[in-house]
Amino acid sequence: MHREIIINGTAVLPGENKQVVFSKYELPSQSVIETPAYVFRSIHEGPTILLSSGMHGEEINGIETLRQLIKHESIQKPLRGTIIAIPVFNIVSFIFSQRDLPDGRDLNRCFPGTKTGSLGSRIAHDIMHNILPLIDFGVDFHTGGARINNYPQLRCVFDEPKNIELAKLFAPPFIINSPYRDGSFRMEASKFGKSILVFEAGESLRFSNTAIDEGLQGCLRLLKNLHMIAIDLPHPHTIIIGKDKWLRASEAGMFRTHKKFGAFFEKEEVIGTISDPYNKNECKLIAPDNGFIIGINNKPVVHVGEALLHIGIEK
Ligand SMILES: [Zn+2]
Structure with a gap:
């Protein structure tokens, strides 16, 4: 049988589902922000997948997608492997419905981060140290910036063949080639051979049922196609841009x-x-x-x- 995984000092055994705090920091009020990861483990070995959102606090479609995912019946007992779902990476910005951190930094330009750096740098460091080593690959959920509405699409680097392969298992309406950006989670994860695909859907600060549904269906389809969950889902046509x-x-x-x-x-x-x-x-x-x-x-x-x-x- 495969072994326990440890997240920030907490063990999660095969067959266990657990909520684990992987990052923690204090606000000026002394209130402590604890960022949870939801872990769903099968007793059988298999891939470990990260599904994350809320890197930008006002991109709420991905957060709602993962809220629906973590209560979805099909993922409560995975057939194999481990699902790590993090609905809100950037909680302090989420509270204020803002894209950036209180110091104006974009969390997705703070990677790989350091233990003693800015707040964004510390959160990035916790993601890189407590989560990234455990996973095989991931999908990070975003939306368009101010007033930009993205039709549901997965962005990845076409030069890395594994990316397209994974994107096709998700089967979004569109798959788009998107080069790495310095300081992003996607770029830093790729240096460890881990693909992070970016799902972009909808507009910031506005719920879109199309964006949320496509995101949820895509997650479930990806898990189903990797034989991690059993669910009946159509496999729609994807257009590669x-x-x-x-x-x-x-x-x-x-x-x-x-x-x-x-x-x-x-x-x-x-x-x-x-x-x-x-x-x-x-x-x-x-x-x-x-x-x-x-x-x-x-x-x-x-x-x-x-x-x-x-x-x-x-x-
Ligand atoms: Zn974003």
């Missing part, structure tokens, strides 16, 4: 699109319009290629050069 770019406003004004989010469009199709408030000018946004709308800026009034639609071209 080879190239993506933001179409920007060539003129200032009010932007609108009649295209459905996630929809296909053809080259030279009019996919949006920018008008001034007095109907003097109207500027058409023409599709440069065949593609899909994978992200949208929900801000109606735009300046010249502002990002409007994130488009993806199938590989």
